[in-house]
Amino acid sequence: MLQTAERGASKSKKAPHKKYLEAFRIMLQTRVFEEKLASLYRGGMITGGVYLGKGQEAVSVACGLFLQKGDVFAPLIRDQAGRSAFGEPLLDVARTYLGSRQGPMRGRDGNIHRGCPKAGQLAMISHLGAMISVVVGKLLAKRMKGEKGFVGLTTIGEGGMQTGATHEGMNIAAVERVPLVVVATNNHYAYSTPNDRQFGCADLVDRAKGYGYEGSSVDGTDLAACLEVISAAVKRARAGRPPQLVVASTLRLAGHGEHDDASYVTDDIRREPFAQDALQRTEQFILEQELMDREALQQMRVEIAAEVDEAVATAQQEDTPVGSEEDWCAISTRELADQIP
Amino acid sequence: MSVTYLEAIREAQTYLLREDKRVFIYGQDIAGKFGGAFKATKGLAEQFPGRVLNTPISEDAMVGTAIGAAMEGMRPIVEMQFADFSSIALNQILNNAGTQYWRTQVPCPITIRLPSGGTKGSGPFHSQSMEGIYSHYPGLVVLTPATVEDAYTMLIDAVAIDDPVIYCEHKYLYYHLKADALPKDRLPIGKARVVRPGRDLSIVTNSAMVHEALAVAQQFSADGIEIEVVDLRSVKPLDTDTVLASVARTGRLLCVGEAFPWGGVTAEVIARVTTEGFHLLDAAPARINAKDTPIPYHPNLWSEHRPNAKTIAAKVRQVLAE
Structure with missing residues (x-):
């Protein structure tokens, strides 16, 4: 995969992938935005957790970038980049984290549990693997309705790969032969637990064969490789190939959440190739290959900072929900709501 | 047909x-x-x-x-x-x-x-x-x-x-x-049904236990005791109004359920009746459920595990005696 990047680089000032710079901008925006969220969290401005995708921006952005209108995306907690690439406005994120009643979740759910199912982005629940079969159902229904050319993509981690729901969901996708891409990012820590207490197989991508999937691996710190491998998987699924499993390798460069200092991450693992910072690596490549100059990069940072500040400032000015004004009805059929005395 | x-x-x-x-x-x-x-x-x-x-x-x-x-x-x-x-x-x-x-x-x-x-x-x-x-x-x-x-x-x-x-x-x-045939009419979801009118005690129940309750009501009727049987039909939402109206007529309540005893439908019905209709009760409400063990395989054990006509009748007598 690295070869692809090098090939692109050898042709001076030509990006290794046509979406390379677009992807980089989203990665940078994600990093700046997430740093802002972390800072708000430390300042006590965010209630609940803050979960960052630091280190996983390359693989995540590639997950969102090749999906189209009519596709289904079920992201997980480290997919800010993918969500943005799929079209989620930054304001939705700021509103959800800051509890604005104008956000997509209106204070009923927070942080990464947001979504806009009508736009194709499902709102994850915390139980890992649960969203896989939901994507299958969306795809099955689209096929029943006669839609064509759609694809579904969902993400999971090496920890989430070990749940029963993941197994059931991955299998049922193959049984239904729906156009699904599962992108599993092995960031080497499921909360605090390293790989050796998470799975016993040599490589998670080996499971692809067992499920009847086509499998591919990618260096999650290499943006060009992520773009190439994930776009190819999306393309194959869209073309009617079996479901696709992509396993990416990274290191989570933050705690599980911002409450977690990740002191359990060993020095040895920090020296591994997969521990590189995908964003830094991309930026360095861009400068070395003169895809952008420092001035343009700085300009991009300024623009992004303004976008982030505007989203946060807007959300901060909005009303938060009020218990006495809340509609405490969990079902849509109001006349069937149980009247608890 | x-x-x-x-x-x-x-x-x-x-x-x-x-x-x-x-x-x-x-x-x-x-x-x-x-x-x-x-x-x-x-x-x-x-x-x-x-x-x-x-x-x-x-x-x-x-x-x-x-x-x-x-x-x-x-x-x-x-x-x-x-x-x-x-x-x-x-x-x-x-x-x-x-x-x-x-x-x-x-x-x-x-x-x-x-x-x-x-x-x-x-x-x-x-x-x-x-x-x-x-x-x-x-x-x-x-x-x-x-x-x-x-x-x-x-x-x-x-x-x-x-x-x-x-x-x-x-x-x-x-x-x-x-x-005899498929129904032409329907009672909306969310409404309980009084399946047998009575005046002396209300049995509020659901599912198969409705039929056990009806059998018990039949037995008591021979002795001049008229049990009203309410079939909840819908557990959620629970038709508290129909239940309260029944208890208002009879003054006595027995809830029967086939599920395990801790919490559950019978407890919820009693909670609602005692909080909303305490004044309607002439006796403490009672309930009978399955026993608090896994459901046994052998018919001799199974028939004793769930409420049956005999155990329901015994509870009815107990509530009537109060």
């Missing part, structure tokens, strides 16, 4: 598949010539190609798939082979289906059919009544039809509801209950 409770469920599904293109049925062993462990879908796969689909043994993924399809505009019916196995899908039902509308404002119209309740010889894992568990969680409608007519109309109504519905069909009633 006569129709069994099971046939009514099959007929309701036939009607739904015929009338509503959005409906499909998803479950284990339900397609092909086999037509389901209880034959509730027999013949439907042939009649409606591509809309009665066998699934792998993956209760979690079955429900997850149904959730996704429902959010995409379909009206899936999931058949659990036995209610007991829906425990595998609890996460999808409670945390995904049950929270979906509240969180995203996108309705999740799935109907999950649970072949529920005990039959002799079925043992701990093929006999459970889970309506209490599902009712405890927000976001679900929970139905327990006790008659052939309700089995038919409530399933059709369930699929029309824009929210997740847990439809608990009782396995004992599948073959034991017959009606």
